Amino acid sequence: ETGVTQTPRHLVMGMTNKKSLKCEQHLGHNAMYWYKQSAKKPLELMFVYSLEERVENNSVPSRFSPECPNSSHLFLHLHTLQPEDSALYLCASSQSWGSFYEQYFGPGTRLTVT
């Protein structure tokens, strides 16, 4: 498989559940990103990993916990979410972090918190 894949594509969870989103990139890239896309708001950068080290955490609540076990995989662990956390969560990767490097996005996970 090529590009950036995300699983699951859709997720419905209660406020007390714990779930994880998975992202995998098959491009040999060194940087990976989590974004949140909500209706009527710009894409919000949540976390950045460069060479498996977290380099950005944009004031994201602790109920979102990222993990990057290797350069090809990225997880977003979710627990005790709020209804306002319902959104499309996009994973992206790029050759390196920053500058003009093109970001390749996955198809996203549509999350609904009930």
Next chain:
Amino acid sequence: TQLLEQSPQFLSIQEGENLTVYCNSSSVFSSLQWYRQEPGEGPVLLVTVVTGGEVKKLKRLTFQFGDARKDSSLHITAAQTGDTGLYLCAGLQTGANNLFFGTGTRLTVIP
């Protein structure tokens, strides 16, 4: 305040018509990218512009970066139904490593 404002927010046109969408900011960017996002998919990069006044063409799409590198436009000639999607601009500020995304323009091309 949004760093990058896009207009219009929504646009619905007939196939064959021309259109222009805008991406404006009060900040200067070292580069600016345009993405298209189709339903159920992630954004896909269309173009990157890096020089003030630069014009790039991609088939029927023409992208321009403002002279002051604060704004950009995307012009589509003879729109097709396949152009339907959410168009996002994203800017990289000088010295920064992360992209700031615009508010998006949702384009619908009606057959």
